[in-house]
Amino acid sequence: MPEEGRADREDEQREGDDLKSRFPTVPFAPEVPEVPRLDSAPQPVKDVTSETGIEVPAVPRLAPVVRPVKPGPQKPAIAPGSYNKAALASTAATSFIMPTIMLALLGYFLDQRFHTNYLAFIGVVVGLIVGISALMKIIKRLE
Numbered sequence: 001m002p003e004e005g006r007a008d009r010e011d012e013q014r015e016g017d018d019l020k021s022r023f024p025t026v027p028f029a030p031e032v033p034e035v036p037r038l039d040s041a042p043q044p045v046k047d048v049t050s051e052t053g054i055e056v057p058a059v060p061r062l063a064p065v066v067r068p069v070k071p072g073p074q075k076p077a078i079a080p081g082s083y084n085k086a087a088l089a090s091t092a093a094t095s096f097i098m099p100t101i102m103l104a105l106l107g108y109f110l111d112q113r114f115h116t117n118y119l120a121f122i123g124v125v126v127g128l129i130v131g132i133s134a135l136m137k138i139i140k141r142l143e
Contacts, residue, residue: 088141098131100130100131103127107123
């Protein structure tokens with residue numbers, strides 16, 4: 001039994017030595033300099049002779065903070081009512097591209113279904129016609 005305990009301690013010591021060789025020691029933190037002290041004239045003592053009779057040093061007051069003046073109401077960058085025009089303009093690209101893509105995909109699906117090779121082309125052409133007409137409607141609304 002004592003031999004087993006000694007063997008266990010030797011194994012633990014070997015593991016400890018192995019860890020020390022594999023991992024470097026952590027460097028110590030550098031010494032932190034001492035906080036600088038202000039060498040000023042002694043603070044005036046405010047005599048408080050009320051209930052306690054204890055003299056308390058006067059509290060130094062900070063300079064008043066000058067806050068910037070808030071500007072008055074400004075005109076908005078975009079005039080009221082122009083948001084609906086911006087919304088119409090943002091849908092212009094979608095209204096042109098989506099019919100083209102959807103009808104082209106429909107034509108491709110029909111080509112695969114009926115074993116033809118011209119329905120996708122017809123879908124693209126019809127999609128372009130529908131997209132251009134939708135785009136023209138939006139342009140008329142914007143004017």
